[in-house]
Amino acid sequence: MNSQAFDRLIKALLDGDQSVAVAEAVDLRNAGVDNEQIIIGGIETAMGKLEAKCTVEQFNLLEIMLAGRAVTGVIKALYPDGPPPATRETVALASLEGDVHDLGKNIVKTVLLAKGYRVVDCGKDCPLETLIDKAEREGARTICISGLITSIMPLVRQVLPMLQIRGLTGIKVLAGGAALKQASANSLNVHYVADSVFDCVRYLEESTGQAPVQSQ
Amino acid sequence: MPILTIKIPGKDRHLTFIAGRSVRDILDETDIRVRAGCNGEGACGMCRIRIAGGDAGEPTVNETISLDVGALSQGVRLACQVKTDCDLQIEIINPAPTSSWRRMEEGWVEDFSQGGPPVADADLSHPLGVAIDLGTTHISITMLDLLTGRRLAGRRGLNPQSCSGTDVLTRLMSTESEGRAAKLSSQVVQAIGEGLHDIGSREGIDLRRVSHVVLVGNTAMLTLLSGHNYNLLLQPSYWSRTIDCLPRETAPWIGAWRINPEAAVDVVPPLAGFVGSDLLSGVVSTRLIERGRGALLLDFGTNSEVALWDGDTLWVTSAAGGPAFEGCGMSCGMPADSGAIFRVHELSEEVGISFEVVGGADPHGLCGTGMVDLLACLIKSGTLNKKGQFAQSVPAFGFPLQLEGRTIVLSKKDVDTFQRAKAAIGVAVKVLLAKAGMGYNELKRICIGGIFGQYLDITNAMEIGLLPSIPGIVETSGNTALAGCEAVLISSERKEQLQEVMRRAVIINLSDCADFESLFLEHLYLMPISGNKGHD
Ligand code: B12
Ligand code: FES
Numbered sequence: 001m002n003s004q005a006f007d008r009l010i011k012a013l014l015d016g017d018q019s020v021a022v023a024e025a026v027d028l029r030n031a032g033v034d035n036e037q038i039i040i041g042g043i044e045t046a047m048g049k050l051e052a053k054c055t056v057e058q059f060n061l062l063e064i065m066l067a068g069r070a071v072t073g074v075i076k077a078l079y080p081d082g083p084p085p086a087t088r089e090t091v092a093l094a095s096l097e098g099d100v101h102d103l104g105k106n107i108v109k110t111v112l113l114a115k116g117y118r119v120v121d122c123g124k125d126c127p128l129e130t131l132i133d134k135a136e137r138e139g140a141r142t143i144c145i146s147g148l149i150t151s152i153m154p155l156v157r158q159v160l161p162m163l164q165i166r167g168l169t170g171i172k173v174l175a176g177g178a179a180l181k182q183a184s185a186n187s188l189n190v191h192y193v194a195d196s197v198f199d200c201v202r203y204l205e206e207s208t209g210q211a212p213v214q215s216q
Numbered sequence: 217m218p219i220l221t222i223k224i225p226g227k228d229r230h231l232t233f234i235a236g237r238s239v240r241d242i243l244d245e246t247d248i249r250v251r252a253g254c255n256g257e258g259a260c261g262m263c264r265i266r267i268a269g270g271d272a273g274e275p276t277v278n279e280t281i282s283l284d285v286g287a288l289s290q291g292v293r294l295a296c297q298v299k300t301d302c303d304l305q306i307e308i309i310n311p312a313p314t315s316s317w318r319r320m321e322e323g324w325v326e327d328f329s330q331g332g333p334p335v336a337d338a339d340l341s342h343p344l345g346v347a348i349d350l351g352t353t354h355i356s357i358t359m360l361d362l363l364t365g366r367r368l369a370g371r372r373g374l375n376p377q378s379c380s381g382t383d384v385l386t387r388l389m390s391t392e393s394e395g396r397a398a399k400l401s402s403q404v405v406q407a408i409g410e411g412l413h414d415i416g417s418r419e420g421i422d423l424r425r426v427s428h429v430v431l432v433g434n435t436a437m438l439t440l441l442s443g444h445n446y447n448l449l450l451q452p453s454y455w456s457r458t459i460d461c462l463p464r465e466t467a468p469w470i471g472a473w474r475i476n477p478e479a480a481v482d483v484v485p486p487l488a489g490f491v492g493s494d495l496l497s498g499v500v501s502t503r504l505i506e507r508g509r510g511a512l513l514l515d516f517g518t519n520s521e522v523a524l525w526d527g528d529t530l531w532v533t534s535a536a537g538g539p540a541f542e543g544c545g546m547s548c549g550m551p552a553d554s555g556a557i558f559r560v561h562e563l564s565e566e567v568g569i570s571f572e573v574v575g576g577a578d579p580h581g582l583c584g585t586g587m588v589d590l591l592a593c594l595i596k597s598g599t600l601n602k603k604g605q606f607a608q609s610v611p612a613f614g615f616p617l618q619l620e621g622r623t624i625v626l627s628k629k630d631v632d633t634f635q636r637a638k639a640a641i642g643v644a645v646k647v648l649l650a651k652a653g654m655g656y657n658e659l660k661r662i663c664i665g666g667i668f669g670q671y672l673d674i675t676n677a678m679e680i681g682l683l684p685s686i687p688g689i690v691e692t693s694g695n696t697a698l699a700g701c702e703a704v705l706i707s708s709e710r711k712e713q714l715q716e717v718m719r720r721a722v723i724i725n726l727s728d729c730a731d732f733e734s735l736f737l738e739h740l741y742l743m744p745i746s747g748n749k750g751h752d
Contacts, residue, residue, distance in 0.1 A: 058612070060604045060632035062740040069737075098452045100727035103736065124727070125452065151385050151450050182259060182278060 002033060006041050009074075013046035014053075016066020018073040025074045035078045043071055043114050051198040065103070068110040075114065086118035091204070092140035094122035094131045095177075096155045101148035104177045108146060111197045117204070128155065132162055135171060142172045142204060145190075147180040156180065157189040172207055176200055221305040222248055223268055235301030239265060243295060244379070249312040252379045256296035258282065260382060260544075262310055263295040270304035343427040344368070346475070347701040348408060349494055350433030350441060351375060352384055352518060353542060353551070355404070356698045357411045359421065362428065365706050369415045376403045377440065382539055383518055384436040388449050391440070401443045409472045416474075426475035430705045432484045432697055434492030434519070435459060442483065455489035456723050484704065484714065488723050490534040495521040497700025499717045500710055502663040502693050505530055510660035512645065514683075515696065516541040516584070516668040520637075522644040523721075526652035530717060533648060533724040537640030538633065541668055543583035546630040548617070550581035557582045558671045560589035563597065569617060579619045582626075585671040587634055590617075590626065592676035595742060602743040604631045635740045638682050642739030645684070647729050651722075656684045656745065665696035684745045 005028050012021035028038050050067055053059045059067075075084065091112055095105050102124040112119050120138045122131045135143050143163075145156055159173050175183075176194040185193045191207070194200035217232040220242055233242045240256055240263050243249050250263045258278030268291070275288055276297045283292055292309065343362040348355065358370040377400050381387035391397040416423045431441075439446035439461040446461075448454045463469070466481040484493035495515060498504075504511045509527030514520065518539040524531045543549040543556060550556050557579050559572040571586065573579045582590060594600035599607050599615065606615060606628060614627035649655065662683060664672065669692040678685040693699075703710040726732060739745075 058628065060628060061636060062603050062632075062737065063605070065733075065737050065740070066603075098450075100452065103733060106733065149385055151389055182257075182281065184277075 002028070002031065005031070006045070009038070009042040010046045010049065013043065013067055013070045013074070014049060016063055016070050018066075018070040021070040022073045022077045025077055029078065035084065038074075038078060039084070039114070039116075043074060046071070047111065047114060047198075051196075054196055054198065061103075064107060068107055071114050072110055083113065084116075087116035088118070089142070089204070090118040090120060090138055090140045091142045091144055092120045092122055092131060092135040092138065093144045093146070094126040095124040095146050095148070096131070096152050097125055097127045098155065099147060099149050099152045100124050101177075102146070104148060105146040108144060108176065108197050108200065111201065112144075115201055128158060128162055132159075132166060132168070136166070136168055140171060142174055142207075144200065145173070145175045145180070146177040147175060148177050150179045152179065153183065153188065160189050160191075174200060174203060218301060219303045221269075221303070223305060223307045224248070236299055238296050239298045239300075239304070239306065240295035243308075248308065249379075250295045250308050251310045251312045252296065258294055258297045259386075261294065262544075264292055264309040265295045265298070266307040266309055267291040267293055267298075268305040268307055270300070271302055272298045272300055272304060340422065340425055342425060344421070344425045345428040345430070345705045346412065346426050347698055347705050348429065348431040348433075349497075349695060349698040349701055350404065350431060350437045351494065351697075352387075352434060352437060353378060353382070355407055355411065356695055357408065357415070358698060358702060359412075359415055359419075359426070360702060360706060362706070367702075368421060369419045371411045371414055373407060373411050375437070376407050382544060383536075384434070385450070387440070388436055388446055391446055397440070397443055397446060400440045404437075404441050405469050405472050408469075409474070412473050412475070423474050424476050426473075427479050428705060429473075429475070429479060429481045430484065430701050431482070432493040432497045432701045433486075434494055434521075435461065435486040435489055436492075438483060438486055438492065449489055456725050457488055459486065459489055461486065484701070487532065487718060487721055490519065491521065491532050491721075491723055494697035495523060495532065495534075496714060496717050496721075497698075497704060498663075498665050498693075498696035499523055499525075499530065499700070500713050501696045501700035501703055502665075502691070504661075504663065505713075505717060505720060508660065510654065510658045511663070512648075512659055512661065513663045513665065513696070514641065514645075514669075515665040516641070517666065518542060518544075520641050520644070522641065522648060524645075524648040524652055524654075526654060528720075529652065530721045531648040531651050531724055532721050533644050533726055535640040535644035535726060537637030540587070540634045540637035541584035543581065543587070546582075546587070546633050548581050548624045548626050548630055549587065550583060552583035552585070552667060552671065555580035557586035559673065560586055560593055563590070563593040569619070578621070579624075580622075581624055583671075584668055585673065587630075588680065588682060589673050589676050591631065591634065591742060592673075592679040594626075595680065600631065600742070602741045604628065604635050604740070604742060631742075635742065638680070638742075639736045639739035642681065642745065643729070643732060643735045644726060646735055646739070647724060647726060651724055656686065659684065659686055660689060662686070662690045663693045663696065664690065665693055667695070670694060678744055680742045681739065681745045 009024040012024055025038055093109055095102050109119050109121055120134055122134050156175055163171050173190040174192045174194055175188050175190045181195055192203050220231045220233050222229040252263045261282030279294050279297050345360045345362045347358050354372055355375050356372045359368045377387055380390040412423055436449055442461050442463040444461050445459050448459055462483050470479055486492040498513055502513055504513050505525045511525045513523040519534055519536045521534045539545045543551050552574055554574055555577040556574045557571045558574050561570045563569045614625040616623050616625050674690045677683045704714055
């Protein structure tokens with residue numbers, strides 16, 4: 001019975017139907033399913049399907065944004081008092097100074113949050129120093145940069161040297177977004193260039209070798 | 217040295233080349249160039265060739281992104297990515313247009329002619345004026361009789377800088393390589409010279425009669441022309457600020473154009489980083505600020521500009537939606553050149569597709585307005601929904617359009633690209649209305665500039681929400697920028713109006729808009745924007 005309810009939740013998430021998704025999630029919880037199970041069985045499963053669709057380009061921007069909203073809505077409904085406790089590492093996320101595009105960054109944020117990462121959102125048009133300060137202060141293990149304009153490339157190349165100067169050699173740098181994903185990691189001087197959000201998640205899981213920490 | 221053979225029916229060409237150069241670079245030095253839209257980075261996917269023989273090496277990553285497996289297996293490659301040191305035989309699939317200057321056939325916005333008989337051409341003292349609209353993709357030139365206001369000739373050609381990037385940022389960035397900036401400037405000066413020469417020689421007009429030239433353009437093009445401050449445009453802090461991009465000296469241009477050595481050359485300064493004098497002169501030519509509150513000017517392009525007059529202030533913004541309106545960035549798209557489908561009248565299983573092609577040529581793809589019609593038809597028939605999703609019956613690779621002798625495919629990604637461009641404009645209009653405290657229902661005029669407007673089916677545009685659904689108020693105004701430039705050339709009163717426009721203008725930066733994301737999402741839908749709905 002629950003499995004049908006989960007199917008309905010997954011469908012609503014993929015359809016980007018926020019109100020139905022929230023209603024289904026609330027029903028599940030009222031039926032005694034705990035939040036964590038709803039996240040794993042509902043949201044994470046939906047994300048898996050989303051990934052498959054995105055890789056074959058069967059999902060357009062509108063569908064991705066709607067699905068993102070539905071996911072955010074469900075998480076808010078399940079955790080009305082604030083975001084759920086993070087179960088994975090901290091990731092700092094930004095669009096760099098000179099780039100005011102933040103739609104892509106926000107999508108990455110939604111997915112990472114839903115996957116249990118702790119996300120430090122440094123916003124758009126973010127100066128390098130601010131990003132690195134925050135990453136250090138918040139103990140980020142990875143910095144994710146979203147780039148939508150090609151003119152941002154020179155700045156992206158400076159992130160790693162800046163981290164080195166500051167002695168923060170343990171932080172990994174990852175780039176993504178329409179303007180960066182065509183470039184190679186080498187030419188951008190970053191550890192990895194992710195083709196999609198899901199590629200980014202895969203990299204995070206592999207590079208830190210960190211399985212989700214079991215929360216109580 | 218290795219030899220590159222270009223297969224052209226009846227007359228193959230053989231070029232020797234230095235090993236390791238890209239095929240695009242080799243071709244660029246000849247008259248048989250391949251079309252290109254980026255700086256040879258493998259990003260635009262336009263420079264398609266087919267390898268007919270020889271070893272072209274493995275495709276690069278960018279080639280595998282731009283070309284599908286089917287094409288690759290048939291030997292299709294990107295000329296800018298293919299570098300070899302052995303003999304190679306190729307066919308050019310996507311050639312660059314050869315003759316770049318064309319007569320302008322568009323309807324004129326305004327006629328300044330005060331009548332009177334044409335003055336004998338021999339009279340060198342009879343002054344002529346030239347108006348130039350320097351666009352990112354096109355350059356438009358008209359020549360006018362300064363005494364009678366009569367328009368003598370018009371030409372439209374391609375901006376040769378496109379090969380260094382179709383979008384402004386890529387083009388601006390290309391100046392970072394040594395000597396490039398000077399090259400870009402001289403390319404445009406030269407192109408204008410060719411356009412003028414075409415007028416002079418084909419219309420039999422002595423160019424030495426030209427005593428006054430007025431030029432408008434977007435800020436990026438003006439900086440690249442004058443060679444000043446183009447680097448500032450790469451810094452976002454300048455996008456809403458004034459940028460000095462007036463030429464220091466115009467004597468070399470005058471020399472290159474072979475006009476009267478005493479001629480005055482006026483470049484109309486832009487308002488700010490991304491609000492060019494092309495928009496300002498469009499406001500002048502449409503008399504936007506003369507006729508009361510509620511007039512909207514839309515100039516569709518890669519970087520669409522929008523201006524709204526509320527009776528007191530001219531609210532101005534620019535929305536970079538990408539080149540979809542120019543038919544670029546979509547697998548089935550092409551610029552509104554010969555062979556582009558610019559109108560789709562009907563699409564049904566019984567009748568098939570009925571359409572119109574630019575220049576009456578064989579259809580090769582869809583330009584922006586053809587795309588608008590096609591999307592509207594597909595939505596009407598239920599083949600596509602407002603979210604941009606195809607019906608179940610449509611194959612996964614997209615909607616195939618059977619044309620005479622060939623099939624082109626509208627992919628979901630193409631639709632997505634168009635949706636984004638549309639959404640950017642939609643947000644711009646909505647944000648300006650909000651700034652002016654107005655609702656859609658208070659709009660009295662919607663003026664659409666550019667050839668995009670000329671070809672656009674207004675009903676279909678409203679059907680998919682490209683324009684707010686307010687029938688009867690849309691004016692397709694042709695090249696408003698050029699018309700305004702002519703007005704400034706001819707009339708001192710209109711020249712003063714230009715100053716007034718500048719004084720009344722307030723620039724709005726869309727990235728400062730807090731609810732951009734939800735507005736953008738709202739406008740991604742392919743559905744009508746209700747004209748009556750006031751702003752919330
Ligand atoms: C919306 C938009 C704007 C809005 C931005 C508002 C905002 N809050 O974001 C506004 C109107 C303000 C704007 C302004 C400008 N824009 Co703009 N804009 C766009 C537009 C239409 C959509 C971009 C977008 O949001 N895409 C959606 C995202 C979600 O897609 P995506 O990046 O592919 O992201 C996906 C993946 O890549 C991935 N991803 C994204 N980020 C990351 C990060 C990581 C780490 C990972 C793993 C994955 C990942 O996840 C996403 C989901 O799948 C595009 C055109 C287009 N058709 O795409 C132009 C475009 C990006 N803009 C462009 C330009 C030039 C500008 C301006 C400079 C122009 C101007 N005249 O002022 C300005 C200033 C920009 C600046 N300072 O940064 C150009 C860039 C050209 C280039 N070669 O660099 C584009 C491509 C349009 C064009 N062809 O001319 N723009
Ligand atoms: S892809 Fe070759 S020139 Fe753009």
